[in-house]
Amino acid sequence: MIEYSYIIAFLPLLSYALIVFFFSKSNKMASGVAITAVLTSFVLSTIVLFEVLADHGPHIFEYEWISMPGLELPLSIYIDPLAAVMLMVVTIVSSCVHIYSIGYMHGDPRFPRFFSFLSLFTFSMLGLVISGTFFATFIFWELVGLTSYLLIGFWFEKKVAADAGKKAFITTKIGDLGFLAGLLILYAAAGTLNYEDIYHLIEHHQIPVIILSAAGILLFCGAVGKSAQFPLHVWLPDAMEGPTPVSALIHAATMVAAGVYLTARIMSIIVVSESAAITIAYIGGFTALMAASIGLVQNDIKRVLAYSTVSQLGYMILALGCGGYTAGTFHLMTHAFFKALLFLGAGSVIHAAHTNDIQEMGGLAKKMPITSKTFFIASLSIAGIFPLSGFWSKDEIFLSILEEGHIGLLILAIVVAGMTAFYMFRLCFLTFTGEPRNKEKYEHAHESPNTMTYPLIFLAILAVCAGWVGIPWLHHGYASFVYHHHPHHPHPNYMLMLIGTIVAVGGIYLAYLMYYKRSIDPVAMGARFKGIYTFLFNKWWFDELYMGTVIRFVYWFMEVLYRFDQGVIDWFVNFVGRFGLFNARFWQTFDVYVIDGAVNGAGIVTRWFAGGLRKIQTGAVQNYAFVVFLGVVLFILFRFM
Amino acid sequence: MELGVFYILAAVIVVSGLLVVTLKNIFHSALMLILCLFGVAGIYILLHADFLAAVQVLLYVGGVTILMIFAIMVTHQLTGKKIKHYNEQPVPAGLIILSLLILLIVSITRTAFEVADKAEPMPTVAVIGRALMTDYVLPFEVVSVVLLVALIGAIVIARRD
Amino acid sequence: MATLEHYLILSAILFCIGVFGLLSRRNAVGILMSIELMFNSANINFVAFSKFINPDILTGQIFSVFVIAIAAAEAAVGLAIVVLLYRNFDIVNIDKINFMKW
Numbered sequence: 067m068i069e070y071s072y073i074i075a076f077l078p079l080l081s082y083a084l085i086v087f088f089f090s091k092s093n094k095m096a097s098g099v100a101i102t103a104v105l106t107s108f109v110l111s112t113i114v115l116f117e118v119l120a121d122h123g124p125h126i127f128e129y130e131w132i133s134m135p136g137l138e139l140p141l142s143i144y145i146d147p148l149a150a151v152m153l154m155v156v157t158i159v160s161s162c163v164h165i166y167s168i169g170y171m172h173g174d175p176r177f178p179r180f181f182s183f184l185s186l187f188t189f190s191m192l193g194l195v196i197s198g199t200f201f202a203t204f205i206f207w208e209l210v211g212l213t214s215y216l217l218i219g220f221w222f223e224k225k226v227a228a229d230a231g232k233k234a235f236i237t238t239k240i241g242d243l244g245f246l247a248g249l250l251i252l253y254a255a256a257g258t259l260n261y262e263d264i265y266h267l268i269e270h271h272q273i274p275v276i277i278l279s280a281a282g283i284l285l286f287c288g289a290v291g292k293s294a295q296f297p298l299h300v301w302l303p304d305a306m307e308g309p310t311p312v313s314a315l316i317h318a319a320t321m322v323a324a325g326v327y328l329t330a331r332i333m334s335i336i337v338v339s340e341s342a343a344i345t346i347a348y349i350g351g352f353t354a355l356m357a358a359s360i361g362l363v364q365n366d367i368k369r370v371l372a373y374s375t376v377s378q379l380g381y382m383i384l385a386l387g388c389g390g391y392t393a394g395t396f397h398l399m400t401h402a403f404f405k406a407l408l409f410l411g412a413g414s415v416i417h418a419a420h421t422n423d424i425q426e427m428g429g430l431a432k433k434m435p436i437t438s439k440t441f442f443i444a445s446l447s448i449a450g451i452f453p454l455s456g457f458w459s460k461d462e463i464f465l466s467i468l469e470e471g472h473i474g475l476l477i478l479a480i481v482v483a484g485m486t487a488f489y490m491f492r493l494c495f496l497t498f499t500g501e502p503r504n505k506e507k508y509e510h511a512h513e514s515p516n517t518m519t520y521p522l523i524f525l526a527i528l529a530v531c532a533g534w535v536g537i538p539w540l541h542h543g544y545a546s547f548v549y550h551h552h553p554h555h556p557h558p559n560y561m562l563m564l565i566g567t568i569v570a571v572g573g574i575y576l577a578y579l580m581y582y583k584r585s586i587d588p589v590a591m592g593a594r595f596k597g598i599y600t601f602l603f604n605k606w607w608f609d610e611l612y613m614g615t616v617i618r619f620v621y622w623f624m625e626v627l628y629r630f631d632q633g634v635i636d637w638f639v640n641f642v643g644r645f646g647l648f649n650a651r652f653w654q655t656f657d658v659y660v661i662d663g664a665v666n667g668a669g670i671v672t673r674w675f676a677g678g679l680r681k682i683q684t685g686a687v688q689n690y691a692f693v694v695f696l697g698v699v700l701f702i703l704f705r706f707m
Numbered sequence: 708m709e710l711g712v713f714y715i716l717a718a719v720i721v722v723s724g725l726l727v728v729t730l731k732n733i734f735h736s737a738l739m740l741i742l743c744l745f746g747v748a749g750i751y752i753l754l755h756a757d758f759l760a761a762v763q764v765l766l767y768v769g770g771v772t773i774l775m776i777f778a779i780m781v782t783h784q785l786t787g788k789k790i791k792h793y794n795e796q797p798v799p800a801g802l803i804i805l806s807l808l809i810l811l812i813v814s815i816t817r818t819a820f821e822v823a824d825k826a827e828p829m830p831t832v833a834v835i836g837r838a839l840m841t842d843y844v845l846p847f848e849v850v851s852v853v854l855l856v857a858l859i860g861a862i863v864i865a866r867r868d
Numbered sequence: 869m870a871t872l873e874h875y876l877i878l879s880a881i882l883f884c885i886g887v888f889g890l891l892s893r894r895n896a897v898g899i900l901m902s903i904e905l906m907f908n909s910a911n912i913n914f915v916a917f918s919k920f921i922n923p924d925i926l927t928g929q930i931f932s933v934f935v936i937a938i939a940a941a942e943a944a945v946g947l948a949i950v951v952l953l954y955r956n957f958d959i960v961n962i963d964k965i966n967f968m969k970w
Contacts, residue, residue: 686963688794688899692891695803702810713870717878724882724905728889733898740901743882747908750878753870754919756929759911759936766936771904771943778897778947782954793892794963800891804884811880820872820921827923834926835933843930850937857941861948867955 067113068125071145074110074153075192077103078185085182096178100185101164107192108157111150118150119547126198126262144198144261147548148330148395152195155399156320158528159406160188162521163315166410169517170311170417180220180309187213191320195327200249200259200285203328207245207288210321211238217316218308230304237301241291245328248284251277261331268334275339282335282342285328286349293325293379296353300608302376306368310413313368318375318409319402326382326398333391333550347387351475354380358485362492363603366422367412370493374448375405377482381463384475390466391550396536397459403532404447404456407525411441414518415497418511419504424496426507431498433511436519438498440526445494447529449487449570455533457566462536464562480569487573495581713753720746731792733779741772758832875916883909894961896950900943907939 081103089095118125124146132139164184171180190209197203212235219231253259255277256267267273289295294302305317316322329336329346336343354377361373378401385394414437419427431438447454450461460483467476502508513519536544538558546553580586593599604610723743730736744767751760828834839847882905889902911932918928954960 686794686965688796688891688962692796692800692803695800695807695887695891699803699807699810702807702814706814707810710870710874713874717874720878721881721885724885727901727905728885728893728898733895736898736901740904743905744908747882747912750875750912751915754875754915756915756919756932759915759929759932762933762936763911766940767904767908771940774943774947775897775901778900778950781951782897782960792894792898794894797888797892800888804888804891807887808880808884811884812877815873815876815880822872822920823923825923827919827926831926831929835930838926838930839933846934850934854937854941857945861944864945865948865951 067110068117068145069127071110071114071153071196072143074107074114074157075189075196077107077110078188078192082182082185082189085178085185090178090182093177096181097164097168100181101161101168103185104157104161104164104188107188108154108161111153111157114145115150115154118145118147122147122547124262128198128260139201139259140199141202142198142260142262143196145196148327149195151395151399151548152323152327153192155323155402156188156191156195159319159402159525160184160191160315162406162410162525163311166314166413166518166521167309167311169515170413171309172515176220180217183213183216183220184311184315187217187316187321191324194324198261200252200261200264203331204242204245204249207292207324207328208242210316210324211235211242211292214238214305214316214321217312218305220309220312221307224307226304227307230301230307234301234305237298238291241288241298244284244287244291245289248281248287251281251284255281265334268338278335279339279342282332282339283345285332285335286342286346289325289328289383290349291325292328293322293383294353294376295325295349295380295383296356297608299353299357299376300612303369303372306366306372310368310409310416313372314406314409314413317372319406322375322379323382323398323402326379326386326394329383329386330391330395330398333386333389336386337389337550343387343389345387347384347470347472347475350380350383350385350387351478352380353377354384354482355478355485356380358482358489361489362485363599365425367415367424367427367493367497368409368422370424370489371405371408371412374408374486374490377486378405378448381460381479381482384479385463385466388467388470388472388475389550390463390470392536392545392548392554393459393462393466395548396462396533396544400447400455400459400529400533400536403525404444404454404529407440407444407522407529408448410518410522410525411437411444414514414522415441417514417518419507420510421504421507424493426504427497427502428500428504429498429502429508430511433508434498434513436513436522440522440529441498442494443526444529445490447533449490449574450483450566451570451574452563452567453534454530455528457563458533458536458538461538461558461563461566464566465556465559468559468562469556480565483566484569484573487570488577491574491577492581495577499582709753713750716746716749716753719743720750733792734776737772737775737779740775741768744768744772755827755829755831757830758835872916872920875912875920879909879912879916881909882906882912894963896953896960896962897947899962900946900950903942903946904939907935911935 078100081099084099085096089099124144126142126144128140128142131141164181167180167184171177174180187210190206190213194203194206194210197206215231215235218234219228222228222231249259252264255273256264258264258267268278291298302317302322306313308317336346357373357376357380361370361377364370364373378397382394382397382401385397414434415427415430416422418434418437419430421427443454447456450457464476464479467479538545538556545555576586580588720743723739723746726739727736727743730739744763748760748763748768751757751763886902886905886909889905890899893899893902914928914932914935916928918926922928950960953965957965959965
């Protein structure tokens, strides 16, 4: 099966084509086809996973693509344990989201189109996972970016959504530019873009470290854009304008994880290049802290989750920067499940309450028992409470940072863990407990249909259990499967586990006090730390900063270019145009009077001659006979006389 | 004596020939043609060509000319005095012909002919007949065929179908 | 005594008269008559040369016989054409028969 793993990716593409060409009018057929495709992909991924479990590989299958003298760009499929795990994650989350969307998108006029986009996205993401060359990765990378744009702006009638789509696209493009540059550097240095060949060259020190550092950091720029790391994180919260299933699938579980996946793919470079590793680790750490701090005070349920995502992605990047290949990808997997669950739960809430603002919710647990329970499970998981999956993966990350010896980063990570627990439970308490703050909306709230709750339950199970494969005492668990070079089994550090749990519980307790017991008034707290609150509430003023600097510069530069265009280029163009016009007029005159005159003149002269000459041809034989005798006379005269 | 007869015959021939081409009435022209052909027959006699003279009278005067008169009768334009009997080019034609004549006379008078002083067989009929049946049998037969073809052709062309 | 030149000049005059008729007469029958004049002038030449240059074998006279035969044939065909012209176009004027131009 493994050699046919491209089928996993191409099934959703087939579904996309079918929906676009045949089922664009039928809701039932569109969703049916899309779900069948993704479920089949899921089954095939399971088979692939088991085959990889039996033989870790990597399994590489090359296909000739561009082959000409001086340029060899094969396509290849590269299935290693990480890819197998990612295939599982993507197909599971994607399947859940597909099914969930039947309920969530019910009644939307562009329902089939939504499913076609979901299929296209799934195809791109799966293609990204299995591709075995940086070049193919880049292609799918851009495809995911495109589908992300299409889905964020799915409700393009809303200007905010359309703008968010543009923002996401352009912001990630900045990172992609770095990706492309890194790709080219790598190609120039290695002469190939195949993962396998490049890993081989790096291992044998064929490529200078300085070049590797440059390439690594540039490639990481792509990850920064895609995974919404500082300083390109600004697009992700805005991307929440898209339909919530999209946020769950793309902007929480899979696409944003693509950056992490890419960073894992360049692990060989990170291992070799100290500078690249440090850069990556600090960017990840800073992003985690910043995003978590912003998440503390946001009121939009999806934005809180978005900042949580950014923060968690920062975690993973931090782990990878510290060489925690296993830890980072482990957290990637567990996070995908509980974050998808959180988003789908939030979608369910929004679906019921018709608002995104948590200040208008409250007490929804009574109305929505399944949603609230699964949401609490997910929150516990992300907060890192024993024995849910988040606990294990977060512990992995702490361990890998500790092993690398970055104490500062470790403290930062622990603080972020506390903040995460706090804002997640702030969200939970505000949404599901207490008195309903908006009676009218509360009255209309109801539990979501089965198509939406079943995926929640399924994901809740995963959010609890998925982490168990990585329990440190389990020597044939995740760490023996997904690893870089050699399986690494750090000894479980009970101290760290304890600290992590204490911090998480502390965060939850603080949220409990503030938002459940109301023994600490959050408004008063906000007023007391007004400076910090405003700073956080305005998201560190990043948008304003970018608006004031980058965007303003761009506008200014645009203005300059505009003036240059108007003043110089246009003038020149107009001048050329005018000159051309004048020239054309001149030559037109010349043409009409001289050339045409000559041509017509030739015609007229010919005609005139012919008119004269044709009279000779009278048709009367006697005239001809006359000429004959004239000829005879002349002949005699000149020949014989 | 002989020269006198020649001049008389020559005068008849030239005058009647001129009348053939100048008379308005085509029937009169035909009559003048007969006269002219008779004159030519006289010239043949003068040249000791007795057989040819006979043929001239029989064939030309008796055959061809009668044919012409028939044609004139058939076409009904015998005496249309009002119709122009010249086309637009008699004057240039006359000039050309005059110059041709002058050239011919000049060339004739300039040429020194080797005149043989022998006597021709008399009468000529037997000699001509023998020659036609021996040395000139091929042209003779060819001419026979040509005559046949011409007669058939004339019938085919003029046939009313 | 009439010499060869006398006959040749007579023949030339008669020929030129014939040519003049050929070139300037409108009537088709007239043109045929002119052609007969030219034939006769040619015959005079033949016979005269036969008499003065090579009298014993009579070649000129024999060819005159042929010429007369051809003339007869020509007259027959030519007059048939005239009749046909008259029947189809109701004219015998050769200068009107000019549809072979352009």
